[in-house]
Amino acid sequence: MTYGLTKVAPYPNSEAKHPVVERDTGNAGAPAVNLAGARLSFGDRTLWDGLDLDVAPGEFVAVLGPNGSGKTSLLKVLLGQLALTSGTAQIAGADARAGNADVGYIPQQKAVDDGLPLRGRDLVGLGVDGHKWGIGFRNRAKRHKLVDQAIGQVGAYAFADAPLGSLSGGEQQRLRVAQALVGDPKVLLCDEPLLSLDLANQRLVSGLIDRRRRTHNTAVLFVTHEINPVLPIVDRVLYLVDGQFRIGPPSEVMTSAVLSELYQTDVDVLKVRGRLVVIGTGDAVDALGSAGGHHVHEDWA
Ligand SMILES: Nc1ncnc2c1ncn2[C@@H]1O[C@H](COP(=O)(O)OP(=O)(O)OP(=O)(O)O)[C@@H](O)[C@H]1O
Numbered sequence: 001m002t003y004g005l006t007k008v009a010p011y012p013n014s015e016a017k018h019p020v021v022e023r024d025t026g027n028a029g030a031p032a033v034n035l036a037g038a039r040l041s042f043g044d045r046t047l048w049d050g051l052d053l054d055v056a057p058g059e060f061v062a063v064l065g066p067n068g069s070g071k072t073s074l075l076k077v078l079l080g081q082l083a084l085t086s087g088t089a090q091i092a093g094a095d096a097r098a099g100n101a102d103v104g105y106i107p108q109q110k111a112v113d114d115g116l117p118l119r120g121r122d123l124v125g126l127g128v129d130g131h132k133w134g135i136g137f138r139n140r141a142k143r144h145k146l147v148d149q150a151i152g153q154v155g156a157y158a159f160a161d162a163p164l165g166s167l168s169g170g171e172q173q174r175l176r177v178a179q180a181l182v183g184d185p186k187v188l189l190c191d192e193p194l195l196s197l198d199l200a201n202q203r204l205v206s207g208l209i210d211r212r213r214r215t216h217n218t219a220v221l222f223v224t225h226e227i228n229p230v231l232p233i234v235d236r237v238l239y240l241v242d243g244q245f246r247i248g249p250p251s252e253v254m255t256s257a258v259l260s261e262l263y264q265t266d267v268d269v270l271k272v273r274g275r276l277v278v279i280g281t282g283d284a285v286d287a288l289g290s291a292g293g294h295h296v297h298e299d300w301a
């Protein structure tokens with residue numbers, strides 16, 4: 001695998017801590033996401049156990065870990081698509097349930113069929129129709145306005161009316177962000193939203209999400225194989241490995257000692273020009289290569 005070295009460009013408007021934005025959070029005082037004693041097992045296999053996690057409104061939590069460690073499953077629990085084996089999962093003080101308008105979701109990217117007769121605008125509209133507005137006549141104007149605003153927020157006016165299949169991966173992903181945000185969710189769940197994006201689009205997409213959580217106090221759970229593109233904006237990391245996990249700020253979790261313990265092998269974490277490079281040996285190299293994804297191979301412009 002490759003271990004290139006690159007420099008990191010500062011994010012505009014990115015402070016270490018997110019500012020507090022006043023907003024009606026419904027169930028006042030409740031964390032945006034709460035997992036308590038959460039365990040998820042499939043048959044004999046336990047993905048994680050004893051998981052306690054409160055995510056505050058506006059907080060950005062990166063979820064890292066190797067393939068199969070249960071990152072997507074965690075999002076599915078919060079989406080109400082998977083039931084915990086034990087423990088509880090809540091969104092803004094209410095039990096996780098399917099179709100919750102408080103939750104926006106950017107699923108793992110799938111290639112859009114070239115022949116699909118769907119425009120970006122239609123995709124964003126699905127995020128509105130998914131819950132409260134419906135397609136009633138009286139809501140049409142409101143719906144149109146919401147969709148238009150969301151398209152504007154991700155800078156997608158220029159291509160929102162083109163067939164989705166004709167757009168680049170980055171353009172499609174911008175529209176997926178708009179779709180996830182159009183319902184003004186309190187919690188945004190992102191499953192590898194930077195996958196297959198070039199560096200400029202990685203920055204653009206993570207910048208959009210960062211701006212949103214700062215301006216709207218949206219809590220973000222962000223599954224990623226590559227922490228570097230979001231390192232400047234991450235408040236905490238949840239690192240899952242083979243049933244074990246650690247939660248904390250990057251400076252506490254992304255260390256040689258913690259990752260060596262999680263992976264049960266020697267792992268070195270180096271900080272090089274603001275980026276983290278993780279180096280393991282033997283099988284762990286493969287595990288880290290696909291999972292930690294800390295092999296660095298791109299340059300900030
Ligand atoms: N409904 C299910 N029934 C049985 N096993 C499942 C189910 N859903 C997921 N799994 C298994 O649970 C494990 C974790 O899957 P999950 O998709 O959460 O991993 P992940 O951390 O997102 O991995 P990746 O990095 O590859 O996306 C996998 O081994 C998967 O096969």
Ligand SMILES: [Mg+2]
Pocket residue numbers: 071072073108191
């Ligand atoms: Mg996954």
